[in-house]
Amino acid sequence: MSKKLIVVVGAGPGIGNHVAKKFGDNNFRVVLVSRNQDALNQYVEELKSQEIEVYSVVADAASTESVETAFEKIKKEYGSIDVLVYNAAIVEGGRPTSLTPESLLIHYQVDVVGALRSALQVIPNQVANKSGTILFTGGGLALQPAADYAALSMGKAAIRSLALTLAEELKPQGVFVGTVTIAGAVEPGTHFAPELIADKYWDLYQKHEDHEIVYS
Template sequence: MSKKLIVVVGAGLGIGNHVAKKFGVNNFRVVLVSRNQESLNQYVEELSSEGIESYAVVADAASPLSLTEAFNQIKKNYGTTDVLVYNPAVLKDGKPTSLTSEILMSHYQVDVASALHCALQVIPDQVKQKAGTILFTGGTLAMYPSADWTTLSIGKAALRNLAFTLAEELKSKGIFVGTVSIGGSVAPDTHFAPDLIAEKFWELYEKREKNEIVYN
């Protein structure tokens, strides 16, 4: 049986790459997606050195067009996406009155709208095979918003609702949707180390019992 395929949008040294590694060591092929080709090449080299079949595709989470092109390339070259992980977010602080509607919408595109856009790229094939998983990197700002992090609070709340509504719609079609809501700053060698958080993504994928894990 051929390996399943995981696509991680928002590859990077934190959660993205550690989720990719967790699935990779469990017999998945990995496609990493982010804006920087040079960084992606390095990430692929690192995963490959650990025996993980991995590939890189460049795309910008701020651009739905580039994401569409990336997923077309992924489908053509690597086949159906069995697991999609959407990890990007704009990590910029700011109080409500310091924002403009344009700034809010630019953040919302990356934090939420592009998550839906990526999901829509893989859902048709997952429906056809009556199986698939879509996972989002969430945050407890969704439940406990902070004025200092207004756009991220709004984005994580909307992303959480997107996860739950997609889960409700797609469950009967064999597709599982979940989110890991993280309650702290991700940093190596802490309780919020990315490798520990990656375990929660794997837990959602394997157990498929609940649509959210709150990691405090």
């Protein structure tokens, strides 16, 4: 039986790579996506050293053209995408009055629009196959917004709404959409260690029951 394929947009040493490892340990092929080729090369070597079949593609989640080109390459070279994880976000502080319309749009291009961009690349095939999973990295700021992280609070609220509305639309078509709402700071060696949070993505994928897990 051939391995299923997971694509992680927003690869990195925290949640992204630990989700990739969790699925890779469970016989998935992995494609990591981020803007930095040098970092991707390092991540690929780390996962390969753990006997995971892993590849990488460079893309900027804020660019429609870049995302479309990346997914065309992924589908051509690695086949149908069974699971998409969107983990990209701009994590910067700033109070509401420090924002400008332009700076907020920059955040939204990555935090929210990039999630939709990526999802639209996999939804048609998943609907045609009546099978597939799309998972988003959410945050507790969606539930308890903080003035010191105004743009990120708005972004996490929006991606939560995107996840839950997509879930409602796509469930009858056989596609599962979920979000892990991480209500705390990700930190190795704590309750919010990335490997523990990665287990929740796997739970959503396996069970296809709740569309949101609030990890607190």
